Amino acid sequence: MIIITNSEAETIRAGEALGRELKPGDVVAIIGGLGAGKTAFTVGLAGGLRCAASVSSPTFTIVNEYPGSVPLYHFDLYRLAGEQELFGIGWDDYLGLGGVCAVEWADKAPGALPEGVIKVKIESLGGDSRSIEIQHTTQGDGSLVLQPPSHSVASDAF
Numbered sequence: 463m464i465i466i467t468n469s470e471a472e473t474i475r476a477g478e479a480l481g482r483e484l485k486p487g488d489v490v491a492i493i494g495g496l497g498a499g500k501t502a503f504t505v506g507l508a509g510g511l512r513c514a515a516s517v518s519s520p521t522f523t524i525v526n527e528y529p530g531s532v533p534l535y536h537f538d539l540y541r542l543a544g545e546q547e548l549f550g551i552g553w554d555d556y557l558g559l560g561g562v563c564a565v566e567w568a569d570k571a572p573g574a575l576p577e578g579v580i581k582v583k584i585e586s587l588g589g590d591s592r593s594i595e596i597q598h599t600t601q602g603d604g605s606l607v608l609q610p611p612s613h614s615v616a617s618d619a620f
């Protein structure tokens with residue numbers, strides 16, 4: 463599925479739409495260049511999961527935790543020295559905590575991503591336009607069915 467957004471608010475709504483469909487244990491790998499909108503999308507994920515705390519960029523800490531009935535673990539791997547550093551902070555433990563893991567710059571640790579990861583690729587189309595491709599790699603029951611975010615421009619994508 464590809465969603466085109468034309469503002470940060472629309473990207474947040476796209477994240478909310480995905481967040482509402484997530485289940486405990488899901489991992490969302492968010493890939494895109496500097497300033498693409500990865501954190502904005504994650505703000506939406508937290509909203510869709512109804513996490514209470516507000517999302518900020520965990521650039522200096524690798525991971526921030528947002529409590530909720532399904533908590534969100536928000537990783538930013540931009541400054542990751544290597545996959546080993548991620549395993550060193552307990553990546554495998556986070557996967558088993560019953561929350562959702564959202565991982566900005568997930569392409570920095572491809573070997574850490576579990577099977578069934580949901581890939582979100584954000585690309586700038588110039589100005590405030592972004593293309594957001596959501597790809598669910600699980601071969602399983604296909605239970606991830608997304609409702610279009612309200613006011614989505616790309617209504618033909620659904």
Ligand SMILES: Nc1ncnc2c1ncn2[C@@H]1O[C@H](COP(=O)(O)OP(=O)(O)OP(=O)(O)O)[C@@H](O)[C@H]1O
Pocket residue numbers: 467468469470471472473494495496497498499500501502503519566589590591592
């Ligand atoms: N359609 C859009 N979607 C998301 N952000 C947008 C959009 N149009 C403009 N922006 C702007 O782009 C910036 C995106 O910032 P954000 O922190 O979400 O990006 P990021 O991918 O997390 O960056 P970083 O690589 O630094 O982590 C914000 O300043 C936001 O206002």
Ligand SMILES: [Mg+2]
Pocket residue numbers: 500501502519538566
């Ligand atoms: Mg960011």
